[in-house]
Amino acid sequence: QGLLHSQKTDMTLEHTIAPHQLQSLDILAANRMELEARITAELEENPVLEISENTEIEQDETEDELSLPLSGSLDDSETTSYETENLDENRDDFGESLERFLENGTDFFSDEKQGGSIFDVLTTEKSLQQQLLEQLNLSDAPAYLQPVAEEIIGNIGDNGYFDSATAEIAQTMQCSIETAEEALRFVQTFDPPGIGARDLKECLLLQIAREPEKYSPRLSELIENYLDDIAKNRLPQIAKAMGLPLDQLQKLVTELKKLAPHPASGITPGGIAYVKPDILVEQKEDGEFDALPVRDSVPKLRLVSRYLKMLDDPFTPDDAKSYIREKIAAAQQLMYNLEQRTSTIQRVAELIVANQHDFFTVGPEALKPMTMREIAEKIGRDESTVSRAVAGKYMQTARGPVAMRDFFSSGFRQEDGSEISSRGIKEIIKDAVAGEDPTAPLSDSKIEAILKEQGFTVARRTIAKYREELGIASSQLRKVYR
Numbered sequence: 001q002g003l004l005h006s007q008k009t010d011m012t013l014e015h016t017i018a019p020h021q022l023q024s025l026d027i028l029a030a031n032r033m034e035l036e037a038r039i040t041a042e043l044e045e046n047p048v049l050e051i052s053e054n055t056e057i058e059q060d061e062t063e064d065e066l067s068l069p070l071s072g073s074l075d076d077s078e079t080t081s082y083e084t085e086n087l088d089e090n091r092d093d094f095g096e097s098l099e100r101f102l103e104n105g106t107d108f109f110s111d112e113k114q115g116g117s118i119f120d121v122l123t124t125e126k127s128l129q130q131q132l133l134e135q136l137n138l139s140d141a142p143a144y145l146q147p148v149a150e151e152i153i154g155n156i157g158d159n160g161y162f163d164s165a166t167a168e169i170a171q172t173m174q175c176s177i178e179t180a181e182e183a184l185r186f187v188q189t190f191d192p193p194g195i196g197a198r199d200l201k202e203c204l205l206l207q208i209a210r211e212p213e214k215y216s217p218r219l220s221e222l223i224e225n226y227l228d229d230i231a232k233n234r235l236p237q238i239a240k241a242m243g244l245p246l247d248q249l250q251k252l253v254t255e256l257k258k259l260a261p262h263p264a265s266g267i268t269p270g271g272i273a274y275v276k277p278d279i280l281v282e283q284k285e286d287g288e289f290d291a292l293p294v295r296d297s298v299p300k301l302r303l304v305s306r307y308l309k310m311l312d313d314p315f316t317p318d319d320a321k322s323y324i325r326e327k328i329a330a331a332q333q334l335m336y337n338l339e340q341r342t343s344t345i346q347r348v349a350e351l352i353v354a355n356q357h358d359f360f361t362v363g364p365e366a367l368k369p370m371t372m373r374e375i376a377e378k379i380g381r382d383e384s385t386v387s388r389a390v391a392g393k394y395m396q397t398a399r400g401p402v403a404m405r406d407f408f409s410s411g412f413r414q415e416d417g418s419e420i421s422s423r424g425i426k427e428i429i430k431d432a433v434a435g436e437d438p439t440a441p442l443s444d445s446k447i448e449a450i451l452k453e454q455g456f457t458v459a460r461r462t463i464a465k466y467r468e469e470l471g472i473a474s475s476q477l478r479k480v481y482r
Helices: 004-016 017-031 032-045 061-066 095-101 128-137 146-154 166-173 177-187 200-210 219-231 235-244 246-256 304-311 318-357 357-359 370-380 385-389 420-435 445-453 460-469
Strands: 050-051 122-124 267-271 277-285 290-295 301-303 394-397 400-403 411-413 419-421
Touching: 017 032, 017 385, 032 050, 032 318, 050 318, 122 146, 122 394, 128 146, 146 166, 146 177, 166 177, 166 445, 200 318, 219 246, 235 246, 267 318, 277 318, 277 411, 290 318, 301 304, 301 318, 304 318, 318 357, 318 370, 420 445, 420 460, 445 460
Parallel strands: 122 267, 277 394
Antiparallel strands: 050 301, 277 290, 394 400, 411 419
């Protein structure tokens, strides 16, 4: 009965929300790019609407300055994360642990990648499959192999791994398994290196085979026989088994960390992700901060004067006047909703800036706990309104573009009564790990003690959760052997 009542209530609410209210909610929730598309559509559909002079939807000087690559957030970790979907059972045993071990290695980034954004990757408007098909079409593949290779490419996932089996390809294409294997080997010669691998081991070996002169001769042996041990950071045991001094093994591991666990990890269809901030945060002379709407972030609209004159023209047919009035009402409602969007976002932004002053002067570690409910109460609106107001919206700050939603988080109270956000705790954890002795990395219990010394009581399981969210491996996997 309760469920039935809830369903009836939801249906009643659906039917009681007027179209202009739905439009208002949609416009508030839209980010700038979505809003521009919405306004463009309205301009095409409503002849009485036009853009005021000196404003335009196309990119202007403000957007040249503020349409910035999405290069960070409040949790600005340099750790690059890799998708782990579509890994077959052969990789499940140790693949995830190995990739984390690779990703957290000090030498994982080459010099030219050091400090780069996770979005600073090869950009393309074409999908991985499209690129592979282009390479196939430009290749000298025999006629009998081409359709089989196309089927192989169709079974390569976005991470670059071959997600099927050659036996299944052979059955689908009515060819021999040997032909399917030949087609797979042919596709594996394409770029990026490692493409079409069936498991992590093959992915790494394919990359070495592409340029064997770049790598130590024993790196292949390490990959062939000791990936599971590498995933568990058992370097002393591996060194003994391979008959190598520990420092030589560490050089091999350094080489291993330069290989990509996922061959297609640097390919993102659609290019670099850009954001268009709605709010510009500026510091005033007195040290306080202002939250200002970005100039022309919402194009200024107006009514076309010709249609207004037609309403006063006695020769205009009544049905035409009725149509014009209808379109004027729709245009005025749209302009009102756009003004409300700007006003609501600015009011929320002003409260964020006032509450999070220390973030702008100190950094992410100074973030305070803040909930959407608190902001909603201060502006006299529903919590859902605040949620829509910050969804997909960014502030342009001296630290770069920051998602407005990232300013909200739960928190912890210090012994002196002051509070810190969960992101602030994460910053302390990140700083502690960054300054640790790599030969004796901090365990979660030691991090717990560090937080306790600073007046924060945080459960060890919470520390482990935050550490994993930051992409920081366990102390066992972080340990460096000398």
